Every structure is written in C-alpha cells, then in structure tokens.
Amino acid sequence: MNYDFVKDFDFITYDDTLMMIEVLEFDPKVQFTKIKTWKGLTEYHDNLITYFSVLKDEQKNGSIMNFVSKFRFLEDRKDYDGPLEIRLLATPSMIINEGIEMKHSASAYASQVAQGFYLMGQVYDKSPERKDNEPPRYTIGFNYDKLSGLEFDQVKGFANELGGAPMKSDRFKKEVMNWLTIKDVSYRPIKDLKLSGEDMDRESEL
Amino acid sequence: MILNIEKYASKYLYANLDTPTGDIYYCDCGEIFTKGSADEEVKKELVDAGTKVSEMSMDEELAAEFRDIYKGVKLGFEEEVKCPKCSRNFQSSLNRETLIVNGNSFISGYSFKETDSDLFLYYSVIKPDLKSIEKVDFSEDFKYLRFEKETKKLFYKDLNRHPNLTMNEVEFDLDETISIVDKFFVFETTKIVNMFDLHLFLGRVSNFIIDAKNIDIIHELLDSLQGKAGDSGVDVIKKIISIFFGIIKYSNLSTIAMTKSSVFLYDLMLECKMPKPQILIENNITSPIKIFNFLIQNYVNKLSEEVNSDNKEVHEFTFKSKQRISFDDNGENVKVEKTDEEQTVKFQIRDANDYIEGKVKKAKGQYQVEDVVEDGTVSKFVFKQIRNFSDYKKIIKFFKLVERQELITLLQKYEIDFLLNVIDLIYFRKKLQFKELERLLDIILDATAVKSKENCAFLDGILG
Numbered sequence: 001m002n003y004d005f006v007k008d009f010d011f012i013t014y015d016d017t018l019m020m021i022e023v024l025e026f027d028p029k030v031q032f033t034k035i036k037t038w039k040g041l042t043e044y045h046d047n048l049i050t051y052f053s054v055l056k057d058e059q060k061n062g063s064i065m066n067f068v069s070k071f072r073f074l075e076d077r078k079d080y081d082g083p084l085e086i087r088l089l090a091t092p093s094m095i096i097n098e099g100i101e102m103k104h105s106a107s108a109y110a111s112q113v114a115q116g117f118y119l120m121g122q123v124y125d126k127s128p129e130r131k132d133n134e135p136p137r138y139t140i141g142f143n144y145d146k147l148s149g150l151e152f153d154q155v156k157g158f159a160n161e162l163g164g165a166p167m168k169s170d171r172f173k174k175e176v177m178n179w180l181t182i183k184d185v186s187y188r189p190i191k192d193l194k195l196s197g198e199d200m201d202r203e204s205e206l
Numbered sequence: 207m208i209l210n211i212e213k214y215a216s217k218y219l220y221a222n223l224d225t226p227t228g229d230i231y232y233c234d235c236g237e238i239f240t241k242g243s244a245d246e247e248v249k250k251e252l253v254d255a256g257t258k259v260s261e262m263s264m265d266e267e268l269a270a271e272f273r274d275i276y277k278g279v280k281l282g283f284e285e286e287v288k289c290p291k292c293s294r295n296f297q298s299s300l301n302r303e304t305l306i307v308n309g310n311s312f313i314s315g316y317s318f319k320e321t322d323s324d325l326f327l328y329y330s331v332i333k334p335d336l337k338s339i340e341k342v343d344f345s346e347d348f349k350y351l352r353f354e355k356e357t358k359k360l361f362y363k364d365l366n367r368h369p370n371l372t373m374n375e376v377e378f379d380l381d382e383t384i385s386i387v388d389k390f391f392v393f394e395t396t397k398i399v400n401m402f403d404l405h406l407f408l409g410r411v412s413n414f415i416i417d418a419k420n421i422d423i424i425h426e427l428l429d430s431l432q433g434k435a436g437d438s439g440v441d442v443i444k445k446i447i448s449i450f451f452g453i454i455k456y457s458n459l460s461t462i463a464m465t466k467s468s469v470f471l472y473d474l475m476l477e478c479k480m481p482k483p484q485i486l487i488e489n490n491i492t493s494p495i496k497i498f499n500f501l502i503q504n505y506v507n508k509l510s511e512e513v514n515s516d517n518k519e520v521h522e523f524t525f526k527s528k529q530r531i532s533f534d535d536n537g538e539n540v541k542v543e544k545t546d547e548e549q550t551v552k553f554q555i556r557d558a559n560d561y562i563e564g565k566v567k568k569a570k571g572q573y574q575v576e577d578v579v580e581d582g583t584v585s586k587f588v589f590k591q592i593r594n595f596s597d598y599k600k601i602i603k604f605f606k607l608v609e610r611q612e613l614i615t616l617l618q619k620y621e622i623d624f625l626l627n628v629i630d631l632i633y634f635r636k637k638l639q640f641k642e643l644e645r646l647l648d649i650i651l652d653a654t655a656v657k658s659k660e661n662c663a664f665l666d667g668i669l670g
Binding site for chain 1: 525526621623624626627628630631634635636641642645646648649650652653654655656657658661
C-alpha cells in the first residue's frame with residue numbers, strides 16, 4: 001500500500017456526514033459508528049443527502065442559523081469603522097464550503113456550530129496598508145458557552161498559512177485585536193494573536 | 207607544514223600586488239616577473255578602499271573577497287600581464303581564476319597523524335605568503351581534533367584566524383561533542399584535499415570503540431559514501447566521528463547504536479541536549495530505553511516551553527469582555543449586565559525563531575498536550591517500533607489524541623508508516639474518543655488502500 005495517499009483523504013465526506021446527522025437528529029450509534037470502510041462511509045453519506053435534500057431550508061439550517069443569529073452584531077459596522085469586514089458562516093453549506101475554499105479543516109467544526117459551541121466567520125482585510133503578500137481574507141473561529149460568552153479561538157488564512165501560503169502580519173493581528181475589543185469579545189495573547197515582532201509569522205493550523 | 211600541498215600548489219599562479227617595486231607575478235613555469243602599477247590615481251583609490259575594508263571589519267572572508275575583486279580590477283587596468291618566459295597570459299579568464307593573491311586562502315585539507323600517545327585529525331588552511339621574490343612560500347593555519355589514547359580524552363584546537371589571536375587547545379566532553387565536531391567540519395576553502403585521511407582517522411578511532419564491530423556503521427553510513435561527489439561525504443564522516451566520540455565519552459551509548467542504529471544514535475545526540483557523562487552515570491542510565499527516555503526529556507522540555515506559549519491556562523486575557531452574567535441558586539442564567547471597568551490592552555511580542563513544527567493546538571476542553579510535554583517518555587514496545595528520531599518526533603504527537611496504552615494499541619494494530627503519515631492529517635482536528643479514532647483510522651486506511659489500488663490499475667494485465 002502506498003501511504004503517501006493518506007494525505008489525500010477527503011475529510012469533507014466525514015465532516016459533512018457528521019453535520020447532517022446533527023441536523024437530522026439521527027442517532028450515530030445506529031449506523032454511522034459501525035462504518036469502517038471508505039465505501040461504507042460514502043454510501044451512508046449519499047443516503048443522508050437524500051434525506052437532507054427533502055428538508056426545507058429552514059429545517060436544514062435552522063439550528064445553525066438560530067445560533068448564529070445571536071451574534072449578528074459582530075457583522076454590524078455601526079460601532080466599528082476599521083478595515084475588517086466580517087461575514088458569519090450561518091449555514092452548514094457555508095461552513096463546509098469555507099473549508100474547501102480555504103483548504104483548511106473548517107468543516108470539522110460544522111457539528112460544533114450546529115450544537116451551539118462554536119461560531120465561525122469570514123474576515124475580509126480591506127486595509128489600504130495590506131501588502132501584496134498578505135492574504136485578503138481569513139476564517140475566524142470563536143468558542144462559545146453560556147457562562148463566559150464568546151471567546152476568540154483562531155483566525156486562519158488560506159491553507160492554514162502553511163506550505164508557502166501567505167501569512168498574517170502583526171498589523172492584521174492588531175486590527176483583529178482592536179475589532180475584538182470594540183465588539184467586546186474576550187481574547188488572550190496566544191496562538192494567532194501572538195505578535196511576532198516581525199512582518200510575518202507562521203502559526204498553527206485550523 | 208602539516209598538509210602536503212606540493213602536487214596542488216604548482217597548478218596555481220600567484221601575485222603580490224602593490225609592492226614598492228610594483229605588482230609581482232609568480233608563474234607556474236617558475237618565472238617571477240614584475241609589472242608596473244596601474245594608473246596612480248586609480249591605484250590610490252583602490253588602496254584606500256582596501257584599507258577601509260580592513261579597518262571596518264576583521265572578517266577574513268570579506269577581506270579575501272575584496273582582494274579578489276581588487277585583483278580583477280588591477281588585471282583589467284594593466285595593458286598586458288604575460289609571463290616573459292612561457293607567455294602565459296595572466297589576464298585570460300581561465301588564468302585569472304587560478305591566480306591567487308598574496309594572503310588569500312585557496313586550498314585546505316585533512317591530515318591524520320598518530321603519535322605514541324595521540325591520534326590527531328588536522329584541517330589545514332593554506333595561503334600564499336609572498337615575501338620572497340625568488341620563490342613562492344605558503345603559510346598554514348590549522349584546527350585539529352585530538353584523541354588521547356590512554357586517557358580517552360578529547361581535545362579541540364580552533365583556527366587562529368587572526369595573526370594576533372592564538373587559539374589554545376581545549377578539552378571537550380559528551381555535552382560538547384556535536385557542536386565541536388560541527389565546528390571542526392566548517393570548510394574554509396572550496397578546494398579541499400586529502401579526504402582519505404578522514405577515513406584513516408576513523409579507522410584508527412574505531413579501534414578504541416567498545417562494540418565497534420557490532421555497530422552496523424559500514425552498511426548504514428559508509429555505503430552511502432560510494433559515488434558521492436561534492437563534499438565527498440564529509441557529512442557522513444562527521445556523523446560517524448560524532449557517534450564514535452559520543453561512545454568514547456559514554457560507552458553505554460553504543461547500546462543505542464546496536465539495538466536501533468547508528469543514525470538513530472546520531473539523531474538523538476543532535477536533537478537532545480547531551481549532558482556530561484557524570485550525570486548519566488549518577489542516574490544509572492545504562493540501558494537503551496533508559497538512555498533514550500532520559501535524553502529526550504531535554505527535547506520534550508523544549509517542546510513544552512513552546513506549547514505553553516499557546517496554553518490558554520497559563521495566559522491571562524489581553525481583553526476580557528465587560529459582559530457579566532449573574533446566576534440564581536440553581537445556576538441558571540438570570541441577568542446579563544455590562545460593567546464599566548477599564549480594560550487595558552497590552553500587546554505581547556514574541557520571538558518566532560523557536561517555532562517547533564507540529565506544536566499543539568488548543569481545542570475547547572481538549573487540551574491534552576500538557577501531559578505529553580510533562581512526560582514524553584516511551585515504553586519498550588514503542589521504543590522498539592520507532593526506527594529513527596524523526597519517527598519519535600511524530601509518534602509523540604499522538605499523545606495529544608490518545609493515552610500511552612492507546613498508542614501501543616495503535617502501534618500493534620497499524621503499520622508505523624501509516625501512523626506516521628496519518629498523524630499530520632488528524633493532529634489539528636478535535637480529539638475523538640479512542641474507539642471513534644480507531645474507526646476513523648480504519649476508514650482512512652481503507653480509503654488509502656482504494657486509492658493505492660486505483661493508481662496501480664494500469665499494471666493490471668502487465669503483471670500477470
């Protein structure tokens with residue numbers, strides 16, 4: 001067997017299945033947790049799509065949309081006139097597509113969003129100071145629980161900014177911190193918000 | 207001179223520029239002739255620039271580079287620089303390359319010497335010293351490694367580099383073996399000769415190594431030297447010398463080389479900060495697994511520092527939401543209020559140079575890495591499975607996702623190459639229950655098998 005192909009494994013099918021199970025309120029123990037082959041997973045995934053497609057949009061997206069709707073103030077620009085524009089990922093397909101477009105594991109968080117533990121969004125960097133080698137857009141993630149509210153978790157660029165992809169600058173990180181402060185979202189000076197003291201930084205993956 | 211360069215020296219031309227009598231050229235036919243200097247004004251400017259360079263820096267490399275540039279400019283200005291005896295044209299591009307300016311290092315090489323008490327491995331750097339107008343003289347600077355046969359002590363002497371700076375010999379121990387051997391193998395010239403003496407030195411040192419015959423260095427490392435061009439395998443020889451010196455200073459290290467491999471031992475010495483042998487002796491660190499687990503603590507501690515820089519639990523909020531939530535006796539959320547507390551935002555700068563590949567990501571409620579970092583030791587079974595240090599570096603990443611016993615289960619169930627490939631794929635994903643992780647690995651393995659088969663489909667019918 002050629003183990004080089006391991007890296008080609010398509011997590012989208014696995015994550016998409018989990019997300020649909022969550023939305024359809026299926027019990028994973030009945031069938032999903034018994035699957036041990038790729039063929040079994042893809043067949044089960046395709047079957048779920050059949051069920052999923054007959055749902056109305058409201059049923060499909062309901063739990064995620066309800067959860068995300070509480071945080072629409074993050075998109076609001078009335079109290080923020082900085083260069084960052086935020087768009088929340090409010091449906092399962094938006095989350096799955098974000099992972100595909102940005103080539104990172106955003107889709108792995110879809111079921112957590114459906115359960116109301118995690119919030120995700122797109123960040124567009126419209127700053128005139130953005131350099132050519134800086135990404136124009138990122139994916140941002142927040143942890144949420146009822147006790148402590150929203151807490152910033154991560155902000156990642158294309159392909160987690162690994163393997164030669166453009167990386168975050170300290171300028172961008174400061175913009176994010178400023179935006180979080182204005183929007184009253186807690187954050188710590190770790191991970192993606194650690195300032196490198198240099199122009200660019202290399203960080204961990206989403 | 208320690209290094210014999212007789213057969214090489216005659217292949218070069220030499221020049222001593224700007225002497226009171228003019229520029230003196232030394233041809234390989236034996237002729238020595240003088241040429242008038244270039245335009246006085248240009249000459250003055252060049253000499254001034256050269257003086258400035260030497261005043262600005264003691265960097266010998268920079269000075270040598272300037273002398274080379276200066277040589278090119280001078281030859282360019284002269285109408286004709288030809289040997290009156292053999293008519294060799296010093297201005298042709300080929301001859302310019304072999305023309306060495308007084309004071310520039312141009313050749314270096316190794317020499318093995320043995321005395322009654324010591325083995326020496328010298329690395330000499332040669333430059334022309336053109337004081338005479340009758341013959342070409344050379345000066346030699348050298349560094350060496352010395353092994354004292356009786357006491358098994360190791361010594362190193364560095365190059366003097368600067369006439370006013372004489373380097374003395376220093377004794378070194380296990381903790382400095384890698385850095386000293388690295389330093390010894392820094393080249394000073396592009397032309398390096400007498401590489402064979404490296405092998406002579408290795409051969410003699412090996413006679414002082416316990417278990418040398420049982421360590422498979424020949425197949426593992428020396429075979430890779432065959433047909434090697436460029437640095438002629440100096441990298442491999444550097445590894446072998448480091449391994450030998452390591453075993454000389456702490457003989458139990460040979461058990462790692464014998465039970466795993468010599469490359470494994472070298473990687474361990476390279477990646478983990480080696481202690482003085484006394485520390486290993488005091489802690490009774492003798493068996494391969496004990497040595498390995500003791501040494502990797504340094505590596506794991508380094509990883510720990512990096513991981514803690516991302517650990518939410520050890521970092522205060524830079525900004526904490528002013529929103530406060532009050533609860534009733536049942537713990538239900540009853541009131542949300544905003545406080546007017548002043549919040550201070552402090553930016554924290556870090557140095558990103560110590561980035562360690564694969565550092566750990568914190569997912570909500572799933573921060574397992576602390577355990578790993580506190581104790582990265584492995585069991586006998588895991589030690590047996592890993593083939594090199596790079597395997598270990600990848601395998602310990604599993605501790606973020608599984609417990610120690612669970613890792614053993616994975617190693618029993620799956621081939622190590624599969625696990626080494628799959629860890630990069632799942633490392634940054636949220637932690638799963640072990641049963642679910644196993645199931646996911648089964649699916650990934652099956653998908654890999656399907657893909658492998660698809661890619662071999664073109665062989666159907668070709669291979670019966």
